[in-house]
Amino acid sequence: MLAKAYDNRHHFTSGTPVWHRDLQRRVHRAVRRKGGTVISRPEATIKATFDATEFETWFTAISTIGATREGGVHRPFGSDEDKRVREWLIATARTLDLLVSVDAAGNIWGTLPGHSPDLPALIVGSHHDSVPQGGRFDGPLGVLAGLSVVSALTRAGIKLRHPLGFVSFTAEEPNPFGLSTLGSRLATDRLEPAIVHRAVDASDRTLRSALAAVGGDVERLATARKTARDIAAFLELHIEQGLRLQDAGIPVGVVTGICGIYREQIRVIGEANHAGTTRLRDRHDALLAGAELALCVEASVRAELSDEVIGTVGAFAIQPGATNIIPGSCDLVMELRAGTAAQRTRMLERIEHAVSEMSVRRGVQIKRTVALDQPEQAMDSLVQATLTACASARRIPTQPLFSMAGHDATHLATITRAGMLFVPSLGGRSHCPEEVSRPQDIEAAIQVLIDAVVALDHQLHRCADGRTARLHGEME
Ligand SMILES: [Zn+2]
Secondary structure, three states: OHHHHHHHHOOOOOOOOOOOHHHHHHHHHHHHHOOOOOOOOOOHHHHOOOOHHHHHHHHHHHHOOOEOOOOOEOOOOOOHHHHHHHHHHHHHHHHOOOEEEEOOOOOEEEEEOOOOOOOOEEEEEEEOOOOOOEOOOOOHHHHHHHHHHHHHHHHOOOOOOOOEEEEEEOOOOOOOOOOOOHHHHHHOOOOOHHHHHHOEOOOOOEHHHHHHHOOOOHHHHHHHOOOOOOEEEEEEEEEOOOOHHHHHOOOEEEEEEEOEEEEEEEEEEOEOEEOOOOOHHHOEOHHHHHHHHHHHHHHHHHOOOOOOEEEEEEEEEEEOOOOOEEOOEEEEEEEEEEOOHHHHHHHHHHHHHHHHHHHHHHOOEEEEEEEEEEOOEEOOHHHHHHHHHHHHHOOOOEEEEEEOOOOHHHHHOOOOEEEEEEEOOHHHOOOOOOOOOOHHHHHHHHHHHHHHHHHHHHHHHHHHHOOOOOHHHHHO
């Protein structure tokens, strides 16, 4: 039924883009006119094409695992559906002759050997878990893109110099253990093992047992760590989860960077009292102070006059929470996202100023604890340039985009060259059953990934050899 809904809504465009020699000459002329240098395009790229039918078969199959009545999927980390989707991915990867392994963080890796056994791998992937009652595209799109790249190159008989592989990371979405992007953080050594050892959910289930249930092992977490010696480049395809691409009518976004995320757990302590007999001037209402704090966050974001900063109070609870009692305390979580550290600092300064004035005026105490301080992360410039050049060679329009959502690529970028592509989310909807992207945009993006993997195999090999000193210059 899901497959049918997908079919009815959109159709993959027939055939696959072909690289015409004529077009190649025209593009090269245009690049030279702009004073640029032409990238030597390996012949192999021309032969490797995206198979829309194969992708659609996989997408339909994976979407049935944890399918919800509303047309989305429910696959939270550690659920039965999480386990079933893992089994499906491993079985499907094996049909492509990938050597599949599950690391101590539960991440699923599949690789094909390259010609040069000493080179690190080119990896394409994302995550397979979903938010509760989520959509079908967030995560699996990038994992299936990884399998599609492997399949396209295998069908074309192309063996790269680098090993080629896909990955599906564990627990990218927020989960009851409070540790999102868990698998990619563990794989890049961005999370203290001690935090993993003591993490429990609300029902006292340990993260240790949740990881063991999906093939992980907290005692061996060090073995899951990767470095630049393991991964030459990481590419992730994801839905945009916003409206910028759709509004611009552009099928593919090339991600320039991923925002920093900063969270504070805040407790406002006022005074509980009788709701009828306490005069306004005698009150220390924790809810009203908390509400004012949330408005301070909004005002502070507005003052930046930028779409690359945002702030939210997404959790808010009052005690004792009774009709005839003035709220005595209030717990909230404030989150700020910013493109630069300077923006975040300015927003925090404004909030600090407004909150200290407000707490004096209202006679409440405010306790703030930093819960997360993850810096913004730029995507690799060579990878960005390669993705853009490969798209333009196929006449696929692209737009550079900064990501205001966190992704596994944030962490991979700390150990290797990382890059991301976005496809438009129709209506900007995401983390809900209505989440959908158009097949023709997906087709365009995965074809760009296929071409980019071949191009990077060529470029990065030369880099490893030390024969090319100015790689970046070549791609500009
Ligand atoms: Zn995602």
